[in-house]
Amino acid sequence: xxxxxxxxxxxxxxxxxxxxxxxxxxxxxxxxxxxxxxxxxxxxxxxxxxxxxxxxxxxxxxxxxxxxxxxxxxxxxxxxxxxxxxxxxxxxxxxxxxxxxxxxxxxxxxxxxxxxxxxxxxxxxxxxxxxxxxxxxxxxxxxxxxxxxxxxxxxxxxxxxxxxxxxxxxxxxxxxxxxxxxxxxxxxxxxxxxxxxxxxxxxxxxxxxxxxxxxxxxxxxxxxxxxxxxxxxxxxxxxxxxxxxxxxxxxxxxxxxxxxxxxxxxxxxxxxxxxxxxxxxxxxxxxxxxxxxxxxxxxxxxxxx
Amino acid sequence: xxxxxxxxxxxxxxxxxxxxxxxxxxxxxxxxxxxxxxxxxxxxxxxxxxxxxxxxxxxxxxxxxxxxxxxxxxxxxxxxxxxxxxxxxxxxxxxxxxxxxxxxxxxxxxxxxxxxxxxxxxxxxxxxxxxxxxxxxxxxxxxxxxxxxxxxxxxxxxxxxxxxxxxxxxxxxxxxxxxxxxxxxxxxxxxxxxxxxxxxxxxxxxxxxxxxxxxxxxxxxxxxxxxxxxxxxxxxxxxxxxxxxxxxxxxxxxxxxxxxxxxxxxxxxxxxxxxxxxxxxxxxxxxxxxxxxx
Numbered sequence: 167x168x169x170x171x172x173x174x175x176x177x178x179x180x181x182x183x184x185x186x187x188x189x190x191x192x193x194x195x196x197x198x199x200x201x202x203x204x205x206x207x208x209x210x211x212x213x214x215x216x217x218x219x220x221x222x223x224x225x226x227x228x229x230x231x232x233x234x235x236x237x238x239x240x241x242x243x244x245x246x247x248x249x250x251x252x253x254x255x256x257x258x259x260x261x262x263x264x265x266x267x268x269x270x271x272x273x274x275x276x277x278x279x280x281x282x283x284x285x286x287x288x289x290x291x292x293x294x295x296x297x298x299x300x301x302x303x304x305x306x307x308x309x310x311x312x313x314x315x316x317x318x319x320x321x322x323x324x325x326x327x328x329x330x331x332x333x334x335x336x337x338x339x340x341x342x343x344x345x346x347x348x349x350x351x352x353x354x355x356x357x358x359x360x361x362x363x364x365x366x367x368x369x370x371x372x373x374x375x376x377x378x379x380x381x382x383x384x385x386x387x388x389x390x391x392x393x394x395x396x397x398x399x400x401x402x403x404x405x406x407x408x409x410x411x412x413x414x415x416x417x418x419x420x421x422x423x424x425x426x427x428x429x430x431x432x433x434x435x436x437x438x439x440x441x442x443x444x445x446x447x448x449x450x451x452x453x454x455x456x457x458x459x460x461x462x463x464x465x466x467x468x469x470x471x
Numbered sequence: 472x473x474x475x476x477x478x479x480x481x482x483x484x485x486x487x488x489x490x491x492x493x494x495x496x497x498x499x500x501x502x503x504x505x506x507x508x509x510x511x512x513x514x515x516x517x518x519x520x521x522x523x524x525x526x527x528x529x530x531x532x533x534x535x536x537x538x539x540x541x542x543x544x545x546x547x548x549x550x551x552x553x554x555x556x557x558x559x560x561x562x563x564x565x566x567x568x569x570x571x572x573x574x575x576x577x578x579x580x581x582x583x584x585x586x587x588x589x590x591x592x593x594x595x596x597x598x599x600x601x602x603x604x605x606x607x608x609x610x611x612x613x614x615x616x617x618x619x620x621x622x623x624x625x626x627x628x629x630x631x632x633x634x635x636x637x638x639x640x641x642x643x644x645x646x647x648x649x650x651x652x653x654x655x656x657x658x659x660x661x662x663x664x665x666x667x668x669x670x671x672x673x674x675x676x677x678x679x680x681x682x683x684x685x686x687x688x689x690x691x692x693x694x695x696x697x698x699x700x701x702x703x704x705x706x707x708x709x710x711x712x713x714x715x716x717x718x719x720x721x722x723x724x725x726x727x728x729x730x731x732x733x734x735x736x737x738x739x740x741x742x743x744x745x746x747x748x749x750x751x752x753x754x755x756x757x758x759x760x761x762x763x764x765x
Contacts, residue, residue, distance in 0.1 A: 184587070187668055191583035194576040195639055202636030203602055206613035213613070271503055282504060284744075284751035286511050291743045293697040295715035296736050299722075300514045303521065303729055311517050314534035345510070353754070399603065399641070406606045409699045413719060430608040431700075440612055447609035455604050 214445040221438070233445040243446060245421045246429035249336060250450070253425050254405050257343045262397060264344065265351020270381075272352060273359050283356075290349035298413035301342050305329055329415055332422040339410050339423055347404070351396055358392035359385065394465060398458055405454050426450040515740060522546070522733035529729055545734035554709045555735055558717030561627065562696060563742075565713055568631040569695040570688050573638045577687060578680070580639075581646035582672055586658065596647065599640035607637075607700045615704055625711050630702060634695040642687040649683035650676065685753035692746060714739050 217229045237243050272283055289297070304312045307327035316322040328338045362385060370380045408427040411417055417424035417432065424432075426446065434443025521529065522545050524538040549555045584592055614633060615624070623629030653676060661671040699715045706712045712720075718735055721728045747754075 188583040188587035188589060191579040191587075192589075195580035195643060198576060198632070198636045198639060199602070202614070202632055203605070203610070206610050206617055207605060209613040209616075210609045267503075268507065271500065271507070274500055276500060276504065280751060281748075282508065284747040286507065287747050287751075288515070288740065288744060289511050291693045291696070291747065292740060293699070293715040293718070295697075295699055295718050296739055299718060299732050300518050300736060302727075303733070304514060304517055308532065309530050309534055311534055311536070314536075345514075349511070398600075402603050406608075408608070412699075413722075427606050427608045430606065431611075434608065434612060435704075444609055444612065447606045451604050451606055451609065455601070458604075 210444050211448060213441055214448050216441055218441045218444075219438070229441075233441045234449070237442055237445050237449065240442075242421055242424065242429060246424045246426045246446075249421070249423065250405060250425040252336060253340060253343075254401060256337075257340045257347065257404050258397060258400050260340070260344045261347040261351050261400060262393070264348045266355055266393075268348055268352035269355035269359055272356050283353075287349045287353060289346050290353075292346070294346070294407075294409035295413055297342065297346055298410050302329070302414055305338065330419050332419050335415055335419060335422045339414065342410060343404065343407070347400060350400065354392060354396045355389060358389050362388050390465075394462075398461070401458070402454060405450070515737075518733045518736050521729060522737050524730075526730060545730040546738075549731050549734045549738075553721070553731060553735075554712075555717065555731075555738075557709055558712055558714045559738070561711055561717075562714040562739075564627050565630045565634065565702075565711075566692055566695045568627065569634040569638060570691045572631060572635045573642055573691045574684060574688050576635070577639055577642035577646050578684065580643045581650050582676070584643070584647045585650035586655070586668070596644060599644045602637075602640040611700060611704050614701070618705055625706055625708050627711055629705055630695075630698075630711065630713065633701050633705070634691075634698055638691045638694045642691055645687045645690070646680070646683055649680065649686075653679050682753040685750045689746070689750050689754050693743075696743070 214233055215228055215230060216226050217232070218226045268286070272279070272286070276282075292300075304310050305328050307313065307325055307330070310325070312328075313322065313325040317325065326334070328334045366384055366388075367380055370384050375383065405425075406427050408425060408431060411423045411425060411428045412431070415423040417428050427450065430443045430447040430450065432443075433446060434440045437443075520536070520538060523541045523543070524535075525540060525542045525544065528535055528538055528540075583589060584595065589595065618624045618629045618633075623632070657679075658666075658671040658675050661675045662668075666674065697715060698713075702713045702716045703719075706716060709717075714735075718732065718739070721732050721735065
């Protein structure tokens with residue numbers, strides 16, 4: 167697909183120019199990506215095959231797959247794997263469902279819609295550390311407003327320490343991530359909804375479709391590419407996201423909220439086993455990549471995209 | 472506003488819609504929107520109320536909802552006894568620098584990808600998305616070593632470069648989709664009229680890209696304003712410590728300063744609110760063209 171007809175150049179040899187101009191345009195981005203992502207990434211991957219020690223960097227040697235063996239033999243790795251699965255699957259699916267409903271709501275006309283649209287995005291744009299702190303304060307076991315309200319409406323009898331009980335800690339973090347992530351889905355899907363030509367909906371209505379049928383047979387198929395790309399991005403971001411665990415629970419109680427990135431971080435920076443930490447992070451990235459390839463394959467086969 | 476205008480298309484003829492159903496629909500919509508607003512904004516309201524309470528009212532049981540006596544002591548202590556303003560300034564500089572750098576680099580790259588014949592364009596775009604897979608945990612250590620070597624630890628520039636590089640792939644992807652949506656014939660016509668690639672971009676494409684740039688720079692702003700893991704690792708002094716890292720320092724070993732934290736929280740949310748009010752309309756329009764390409 168030839169996208170460019172010959173540029174009408176006057177000063178420069180047109181063939182040279184056709185190569186030079188895009189190269190110059192791509193240069194700043196390419197340079198940044200290679201230097202800040204490419205080079206450190208290669209370095210990190212090499213580290214997974216070495217026994218790098220922060221305190222004695224000169225003693226680094228090649229150890230083959232020893233780090234991988236060590237990581238797979240660590241029971242915490244498997245706990246973290248399970249927690250990550252629960253964390254990613256429930257957070258992303260809840261966000262998708264509520265974000266979709268939200269997009270449909272925001273696509274209606276109502277008083278003050280522009281302000282509401284702007285204001286509802288705020289949780290998404292709030293620094294995650296602040297989100298963590300806000301919710302820690304609200305969920306406080308002694309002075310938290312959430313407990314107070316739940317007791318007042320009679321759901322709870324006494325205050326409950328949501329973040330320090332093994333069974334509620336991870337679900338609570340999931341709820342907070344959902345709270346923060348709904349606006350992202352809502353705004354992406356709202357954008358896609360608005361791109362659907364009105365004529366399509368009108369045509370379907372003339373043919374006798376009710377609103378639910380229009381939604382399911384006209385809108386949802388057109389939204390699928392956006393749903394796909396948004397879900398993939400959110401899947402990746404959620405899997406790699408550990409700020410909440412870092413600030414709120416420290417991976418605990420026990421290992422109840424230790425997810426893969428948190429496990430990798432603790433290995434690398436608290437236990438100063440950088441190589442095993444990098445290995446765990448690398449394994450996680452590979453698995454995530456695999457999940458996404460499978461996801462795209464399945465959708466391709468069903469001719470969704 | 473009644474919202475009745477939506478129904479004036481005359482399509483109701485095929486299915487007569489009783490009025491009461493429409494009314495229930497409106498009421499349901501209102502309840503849903505109000506419920507969502509409460510859920511989304513409740514935490515901020517609670518933070519604001521807490522920041523106005525004197526210390527004696529912070530720790531009461533049962534929990535006291537509204538402050539009896541309003542105080543601004545938390546804010547005063549925040550500005551006079553902590554380097555909060557410095558954190559705020561650092562965050563503002565890092566975010567502004569990142570938005571500027573990432574937007575320029577991404578617009579240039581997107582222009583090349585959208586308007587020139589680039590070998591392997593599809594693979595470049597997929598590659599951009601693949602960079603998102605990289606866990607920051609994996610990159611922190613090698614980046615730390617690199618930044619230390621070139622002397623950019625504890626500097627604004629160090630954080631700006633890192634944030635820019637990690638925000639760039641998605642921004643470029645978004646803007647390429649957005650530019651692909653602008654008909655090629657427009658810049659071709661401009662070139663026939665004597666423009667070259669650069670002037671055609673400046674006078675024809677750029678004005679049409681404003682919503683797309685609004686959307687992508689919002690993403691960059693949010694990314695760098697919120698970024699935590701890199702900022703935590705690459706800044707060890709007040710000189711370049713950003714807001715998220717700074718706020719965390721108010722959590723002591725035994726004691727959490729909720730008075731300072733809530734006051735600081737309220738102030739850190741204000742720029743975000745203003746920013747969103749400004750770009751809201753362009754943001755949705757920008758995502759419309761950029762995101763749908765999928």
